[in-house]
Amino acid sequence: MSAVLLWLRDKLKGWRTVLFGGAVTLAGAALDLLDALQLVDISPLLPPEHALKIIAAIGVVTVALRLVTTGRVGSKDC
Numbered sequence: 001m002s003a004v005l006l007w008l009r010d011k012l013k014g015w016r017t018v019l020f021g022g023a024v025t026l027a028g029a030a031l032d033l034l035d036a037l038q039l040v041d042i043s044p045l046l047p048p049e050h051a052l053k054i055i056a057a058i059g060v061v062t063v064a065l066r067l068v069t070t071g072r073v074g075s076k077d078c
Contacts, residue, residue: 014072017065024058 012019034040046054 016068017062020062020065 031040031042031045035042
């Protein structure tokens, strides 16, 4: 890996899962707000027949991130 990527990986130690969870939460809140204001029809974006697959994918990604993120958030201890 390049020095920049190694530096970034060390800086994000423990924060990857938090960032992913925050991004998913922010996206969900934004879509809910846009749907409530009737600015965007979210049914083509999140079709009900695929909802369980989408939830499962988010869960798998979160677990995978947690497996590669060890220790407390921001700590370098493994």
